[in-house]
Amino acid sequence: MISEEKLQILTESAKYDVSCSSSGSRRKNEGGIGNGYAAGCCHSFTPDGRCISLLKILLSNDCIFRCKYCMSRADADVPRATATPEEICTLVMDFYKRNYIEGLFLSSAVVKSPDYAMEQLVRTVKMLRTEYNFHGYIHVKGIPHADSLLAHEAAKYADRMSYNIELPSETSLKLLAPQKSKESLLLPMKQLQRETLAFRAEKRKGYFLPAGQTTQMIIGASPEPDGQILRLTQSLYRANGLKRVYYSSYVPVVQDSLLPAVGAKPMREHRLYEADWLLRFYGFSAEEIVEDDGNLSLELDPKCAWALRNPQFFPVEVNRAPLEVLLRVPGIGARSAQKILSARRYAKLGFSDLKKMRVVLKRARHFITAGGKFFGTENQAVLRGLLTAGEAQAGAVQLDFFRELQAARTALTGEL
Amino acid sequence: MIYFYDGSKPSFLTALLAAYSDDGAVLSSRSAQLGLGEKTVFVHADPQRAEKAEQRLLSYDPKCMQDLDLLLRSGADDRDKVAFDYFRLLAARKHPVRGMLAEDAAAAADDCIRRVEYEVHRFHGFVRFLESASGALYAPIAPDNDICDLLLPHFCARLAQCPFVIHDVKRKRAAVYDGTHTFTAPLDRAEVALSADEAAWQELWKKYYKSVNIPSRERLKQMRGYMPVRYWKFMPEKLGDLK
Ligand code: SF4
Numbered sequence: 001m002i003s004e005e006k007l008q009i010l011t012e013s014a015k016y017d018v019s020c021s022s023s024g025s026r027r028k029n030e031g032g033i034g035n036g037y038a039a040g041c042c043h044s045f046t047p048d049g050r051c052i053s054l055l056k057i058l059l060s061n062d063c064i065f066r067c068k069y070c071m072s073r074a075d076a077d078v079p080r081a082t083a084t085p086e087e088i089c090t091l092v093m094d095f096y097k098r099n100y101i102e103g104l105f106l107s108s109a110v111v112k113s114p115d116y117a118m119e120q121l122v123r124t125v126k127m128l129r130t131e132y133n134f135h136g137y138i139h140v141k142g143i144p145h146a147d148s149l150l151a152h153e154a155a156k157y158a159d160r161m162s163y164n165i166e167l168p169s170e171t172s173l174k175l176l177a178p179q180k181s182k183e184s185l186l187l188p189m190k191q192l193q194r195e196t197l198a199f200r201a202e203k204r205k206g207y208f209l210p211a212g213q214t215t216q217m218i219i220g221a222s223p224e225p226d227g228q229i230l231r232l233t234q235s236l237y238r239a240n241g242l243k244r245v246y247y248s249s250y251v252p253v254v255q256d257s258l259l260p261a262v263g264a265k266p267m268r269e270h271r272l273y274e275a276d277w278l279l280r281f282y283g284f285s286a287e288e289i290v291e292d293d294g295n296l297s298l299e300l301d302p303k304c305a306w307a308l309r310n311p312q313f314f315p316v317e318v319n320r321a322p323l324e325v326l327l328r329v330p331g332i333g334a335r336s337a338q339k340i341l342s343a344r345r346y347a348k349l350g351f352s353d354l355k356k357m358r359v360v361l362k363r364a365r366h367f368i369t370a371g372g373k374f375f376g377t378e379n380q381a382v383l384r385g386l387l388t389a390g391e392a393q394a395g396a397v398q399l400d401f402f403r404e405l406q407a408a409r410t411a412l413t414g415e416l
Numbered sequence: 417m418i419y420f421y422d423g424s425k426p427s428f429l430t431a432l433l434a435a436y437s438d439d440g441a442v443l444s445s446r447s448a449q450l451g452l453g454e455k456t457v458f459v460h461a462d463p464q465r466a467e468k469a470e471q472r473l474l475s476y477d478p479k480c481m482q483d484l485d486l487l488l489r490s491g492a493d494d495r496d497k498v499a500f501d502y503f504r505l506l507a508a509r510k511h512p513v514r515g516m517l518a519e520d521a522a523a524a525a526d527d528c529i530r531r532v533e534y535e536v537h538r539f540h541g542f543v544r545f546l547e548s549a550s551g552a553l554y555a556p557i558a559p560d561n562d563i564c565d566l567l568l569p570h571f572c573a574r575l576a577q578c579p580f581v582i583h584d585v586k587r588k589r590a591a592v593y594d595g596t597h598t599f600t601a602p603l604d605r606a607e608v609a610l611s612a613d614e615a616a617w618q619e620l621w622k623k624y625y626k627s628v629n630i631p632s633r634e635r636l637k638q639m640r641g642y643m644p645v646r647y648w649k650f651m652p653e654k655l656g657d658l659k
Contacts, residue, residue, distance in 0.1 A: 001616060004623045011627035035574045042642070043541040044653055046629040049638030053541075056628060094617050095624075097553065097578065098545045099571075136574070251632065266633070342515035353518035358527075 002087040009081040013061040013072045014107055016253075017164075017216065018246040022053040022102035022137040024211030025159040032133025034096055034103070036159065036210070041102045054105040054139060055095055059083055059120050063109035067166070067177040069221050071253045072109045082111060085124035089132050096136050103137025103159070104128070110143060110179075118146035118154070125157040137211075142192075144184035151188045152195060160211035160243070163189050165236075168229045172222035175258060186240075189213060193241050212243040219272065220264025221250035226295040230275055230286040237279065247272045271296040278302055281334060282327045299388045304330040307367055308384060314367040315374055318354065319344050330387070331363030351375055363387060418442045418456045425484060426461035429469040432503055434459055443500040473503065477512040486529045489562040498524045532561045539563065540570050542643070544651050545580060547611040553580035554608045556650050564591040568598045581606070618652045625653035 023040030042051035060082035061072040071078055088106065095101045106124060111117045121140055128134045140158040142151055155161055163185045167173045170182045192213055199208040215236060219229070233245045249264040275296055278284040282303070289302050297305045307314065307330045316325050318340055326337040336359045343349060343357055350371045354361060366376030366383055377383050419435045421427040423445035434457070435441035473480050480503075487499040502525035505513050516522040545553035553575070557564065564584040568591050571580060579595040583606055590603035648654035 001613070001620070004620060007620060007623055008627045011624055015628045015630060029574055029576050031576070033575060033577065037540070037570075039537075041537075041541045044625065044651065045639045045643040046625065047636055047639055048630045048633040049635030049642070050630075051642065052625070052628065055624070091620070094613075095621060097575070098547065098617065098621070099541075099543050099555070100621050100624075102541070251630070339517050343517040346516045347518055349518060356520060357517045357523055 002083060002091050006081045006083060006087075007057075007091070009079050010058045010061060010083055011056065013078075013109070014056045014058045014105075016248060016251065017056060017105070017107060017141070018248045019139065019162065019214055019216060019244065020051055020053045020056060020105065021214075021244065022139075024243060025137055025207075027135050027137075027159060027207055027210060029135045030133075032135055033093065034134050034136030036135075036137060037102065043099065043101055052100075053102045054137060055092060055101045055103070056105040057083075057088065057091075057107075059085075059088065059106060059108040059124060060111040060117070061109050062111045064112065065110045065177070065179045067180070068256045068258055069176055069218060069250065069254060073254075076254070085120065085127050088124050089128045089134075092128060092134060092136075093132055096134070101136075103139070105139040105141075107141035108143065114143045114145040115147050115150065118143040118150040122150055122153045122157075125154060129157045139211075142188050144180050144188070146188075148188065148191055151192060155192055155195065155209045156206075158209060159207070160214060161192060161209060162214045162216065164216040165232075166217060167222050168217050168219075168224040168232055169222065172224065176221060185215075189215070189240055189242075196241075212241070214244040214246065215242055216246040216248055218250050219247045219269055221259055225293050226268075226272060226275070227286075227290045227292045229272065230279070230289060231292070233276060234279055234286040245276060247276075265298070267298050268296070271298060271302060275302045278306075283324050284328075300384075301330075303328070304363065304387045308380065308387070311378075311380065315369045315376070316367065317369045317372070319348055319371060329364050329367045331360055331367075336360070336364075418444055418454060419459050420456060421445050421459045422461070423488060424461060425481075425488060426463055426466035427459060428484065428488060428499065429466035429473075430462045431459040432500065432507075433465055433469050435500070436504065436507060441500070443496040445496050473506060476506055476510050477514070479512070479514075480506060483514070483525065483529060486532045487525060489566075490528050490532050491560040491562065492528055492531065494524075495528065498528045501525070532563065535559055535561050536563050536566050538647075539567055542647050542651065543567065543571070543582060546608060547614050547617075549609040549611050551578065551611070553578060554583065554606065555580070556583045556585050556606075558586040558646075558649060559584065560646075562587055562589075564589060565598075565600045567591060568593060572598060622653050622656075 021040055022037065024038060025036030026038050027036035029035040040053060042053050044052040046052060062080045062082055063072045064074050066073045066075055092104045106121060108117045108121055125138055125140055128138065138158045139160045139162065140154045142161050142163040144163065165185050166177050166180065173180060173182060192209060196209050236242045236245050247269050249266060249269040250260070251263045252259065252261060275289050278289060279286060288306060290296055296302055313328065316329060323337055323341060326332055326340060327334070339357050339359060340349065343353065348371055351373060354370060417438055417440060419431045419441060421431040421443065431443055435443060470481065484499065487495065501521035505519060505521040513519065513522045517526060539557060539559060543555045543557060545555045548554055564582050567582055572593050579593055581590050581592050583590045583603055588602060588604050589600060591600050592598065648658050
């Protein structure tokens with residue numbers, strides 16, 4: 001059994017990785033323990049409001065690299081620990097059996113060399129799958145500069161892999177993570193994308209990254225504006241086929257003249273996630289959401305901001321508007337849009353019907369008509385005031401689980 | 417008139433038939449405060465009539481019995497009314513009413529069913545097994561809705577080799593997997609001898625829970641929204657936070 005002290009060190013250095021999602025895999029239990037749960041599943045929530053789905057841990061925090069923002073960097077004076085593959089395997093098995101976790105998110109510092117670190121990761125996940133007969137979720141972080149065959153080997157056992165692009169531009173990467181290069185992160189991503197496509201095309205047996213790839217970048221450690229970040233995000237989705245792009249607000253755990261002394265505002269991260277949501281589920285493009293060198297409004301959520309910039313689009317009639325148009329209405333989420341589509345097949349909907357259906361109209365009423373009736377205001381200045389005030393009240397934007405069950409389910413899998 | 421029934425499907429269907437054309441009908445499966453002069457009747461399940469009602473309803477909507485099953489599992493106070501109104505609407509319209517969300521009865525049933533399903537989803541994550549000395553797993557739970565047997569397929573698939581018991585301590589009912597078969601049984605109290613390592617794994621889990629948190633970003637309200645305090649009782653990582 002791994003010691004409490006080791007567990008603590010290896011967890012503390014892994015916890016700034018945002019992703020804890022266990023979604024996207026339908027792996028079957030083949031005579032052992034565990035299986036995939038495509039919708040993802042949260043097992044607990046920590047006081048910081050994040051979901052625990054996976055056991056998020058480093059194999060080692062003993063690093064030869066010196067990324068400026070990282071507390072495990074080679075020149076940092078921190079306690080070091082390295083776990084054995086066996087220690088990780090038994091930990092996963094015993095936590096999983098008790099239903100503490102949905103699987104493993106295994107990462108590592110660059111211990112000894114990129115190849116050595118990656119070999120250890122591969123050894124561990126291979127052992128877990130083949131000797132411990134574990135079929136639950138496994139997410140493996142790729143080590144930059146490691147041999148491409150090792151990445152391929154890891155992908156045979158993992159459900160998901162990620163190479164974190166770390167910073168939103170090459171310049172910042174050079175400055176803050178000098179031993180990593182754009183190529184060392186993007187090439188393996190491309191390689192795995194090609195191999196996954198080939199695997200699917202040949203309809204081979206078994207699994208090869210069934211839950212795809214994700215990445216993460218730090219927000220607020222470097223000067224890139226939101227516009228640039230969202231364009232990069234969009235291209236990672238479109239050209240690299242990534243499943244998710246995560247943002248992690250910069251937390252100053254390290255002092256360095258190259259780094260800002262204060263962390264990024266949580267609201268900025270929140271807005272970026274809202275914008276990312278619009279990219280993935282609501283049919284928006286990055287160009288529609290924010291100009292190249294612009295930043296997202298902190299006061300208004302990006303959908304409201306877009307709606308205010310595009311008054312010619314509104315109001316839309318709820319009895320006729322197609323799904324993709326309904327989804328562009330501020331205040332109408334996926335669940336509400338589905339409800340409207342369903343209910344209007346039976347009857348023409350008026351505002352009282354929408355209320356009965358618990359579609360929240362506070363913001364939406366300024367952008368829709370129901371049966372030709374309009375109950376909002378068209379005065380842009382007033383409207384702006386109303387929408388901003390509503391935001392402030394909503395505070396930390398609580399999801400109503402029953403209103404937005406679908407959305408909430410995804411949120412629950414740690415994807416918010 | 418208030419129609420009391422026992423909460424089971426046949427008795428609900430019998431009560432539905434009896435109450436259907438009574439405009440002031442109220443269905444109830446729980447002891448209720450009776451108003452002065454209120455008339456009551458206790459409906460006993462009539463299997464034959466219930467079967468006929470079921471066939472009729474199924475001909476209107478082949479999926480309606482799944483709805484009924486979930487509605488009758490709900491722990492919500494207005495559960496009986498919601499189920500009655502929903503099935504009365506179905507019987508009146510004679511076609512599926514599930515999507516007619518502008519109808520109060522359909523919207524309320526939709527909501528009620530979602531809450532039950534959502535709790536099942538939550539408990540896929542929130543169940544905490546204890547390892548017994550024999551290796552079998554035991555999880556006490558106290559959910560809002562009567563769902564312990566609905567958790568069986570999920571855990572059977574993943575724990576395949578390992579027998580387990582999920583014990584609803586509120587309803588004194590257990591869902592059991594013996595390694596081959598599943599069944600439910602009444603279970604009042606369970607005495608479980610824990611495995612030698614159980615306590616140590618719980619300690620490690622608590623350590624993990626503590627270490628993975630980022631204290632500078634505390635958002636307790638959010639945490640409690642996702643994982644309500646009433647569920648904490650059987651979660652080792654939260655026990656210390658319960659007063
Ligand atoms: S490679 Fe960079 S980010 Fe990763 S552990 Fe080492 S110093 Fe930290």
